[in-house]
Amino acid sequence: MNDSQLKLENQLCHRLYMAANGIVRSYRPLLEAIDLTYPQYVVMMAMWEHEKLTIASLLEKTAIDGGAMTLILKKMVAKSLLDIVKDEHDKRKKWVTLTAQGLQLKSQALQIPQQIRCCFPSVSTEDLKQLTQLLDKILVDL
Template sequence: MTDNALKLDYQLCHRFYTVANAFTRAYRPLLRELDITYPQYVVLMALWEKDQVTIHQLLEKTHIDGGAMSLILKKLTQKSFVQVIHDQHDKRVKRVVLSDYGKKAKHTAQKIPQQMRCNLKNISDEEGMELIRLIDKVSDDLHTTLCEADTQ
């Protein structure tokens, strides 16, 4: 092990941690008008893309933890964005359906991506797409590869 192995300047994970926090802070004022959090926004974006999905499909699309998803859906239901209903064909399955209010909120949210893009003025569109590609690779690796810890 080198001396650099434990320095923050060499830690990819710390970069992701600080960027995730910065994104959350940057989104907060943009989401204020809708009175939602960033995780709630992620769920709504998935539903605006495809409505009336099962909770399982929503978990797969958003990669949000099941326990967190339950809390998010509870809040979105309380705020009248969605309804969680039993599937007509299988009562064990629950579907998430946008309410009229949730559908109308998409119009308000239309400006958010461009507003957020303005916060990333040092990143070109091409660099942004490259970042997405690289982050997806990191995510795929972390979800599929588990290295054994060196126990010596």
């Protein structure tokens, strides 16, 4: 083993870290316009897709930490975007549902994916497909 393996420029994890941070920074001004943080946006995308999910399902779909999710949901309930209700048959289970205001926000967010895509003109559609496939392989191994 030689010390070139410890050079920052040779670290895949650091490239992923820098890319993830850069992408999230690119979202910031777009999400500020609709008063969401990136984690809140991730929750809203899951909710726009399903409209009603248990908290456990929401955790699974978003891969957000449980403690962080609790804080995110509290803020989103306070913003009147989501409601949380206990299951009628199992009081331990809680459902997250979209409010009318949360559903309305979807129309304001529709342009965000294309606006983000425009931030990366040197990345082709084929590159994105390949990157998605490679990241999915990495995620399977985690």
